[in-house]
Amino acid sequence: MLHSFVTKMTKTAAAVLCFVSAGTFVSAQDLTSVRLSSLLGEFSTEVQEIPSVQLAFLTTIPSPADRDIQTVPRDLYDREKIAAMPEATGGSQWECLAEALYFEARGESVRGMFAVGEVILNRVDSARFPDTVCDVVNQGTGRRYACQFTYTCDGHAEVISEPRAWERVGKIARLLIDGAPRELTNGATHYHTRAVNPSWARVFTRTAAIDSHLFYRQPVRTASNG
Structure with missing residues (x-):
C-alpha cells in the first residue's frame, strides 16, 4: 500500500508540474492542495506510517529556483567557466572526491575529470561497492x-x-556532489589508463574513451552467471 501511495503521489506531482509549466496561470499550491487532499484521503492509514520528513518531501512541489538547479549548463565542461566559479569547499566526502580527482585525473581535460568523478559516484550508488565517497576511494587501501x-x-x-x-578539482567535486549530471561514461564503474590492459577489461563493457582513460561498466549479475 505504501508503494501504491508513493506511486500515486509521484504521478500527482508530475501532473502538477506539467500543468503549471504549460503556461496555465493557476497557483501550483492551490492545484496541489486539491489533488493531494483527495489522494491523502485514500491513504489516511498508510500516511500515518510515513515519517513527517519524508511526507513533507513527497508533498512539496519544488520551486522554480530549485528546478533550475537541475538544468544542465552547456558550458559545464568549459575550463574557463570552471575557473571563474568561486572556490569550492565541503566536508569529508567532498574532500575525498576532490583528492581522488587530483591524484587520478588532474592532468585530464575537464570532461576527463568529470568522467573519473562519475565512476566514483556510480560506485557509491552501486550495491557492489561501499556507500560513501570516502569508503569507495579507500576500498582495499592497505x-x-x-x-x-x-x-x-x-x-x-x-x-x-x-x-x-586542486582548486579546479575541488570545484568539479562540488558540482558532482551537488548533482551535476553523469552523462559522460554511461554508468561506468571502472576505468584504466591506455597504458595498461587489466584482465577485467576483456569481460567488462567499454562505455567511453576520454583523454587517457577507458571506461567500463561491470556486467550485471544474474541467477545464471552467479
Missing part, C-alpha cells in the same frame, strides 16, 4: 594489490603540490 585507486597504495604521501589544479 592490502597488497587490493586498492581500487592506485594513489592510495603506491607508497607515496598524498601531497597537494599544485594549488590551481
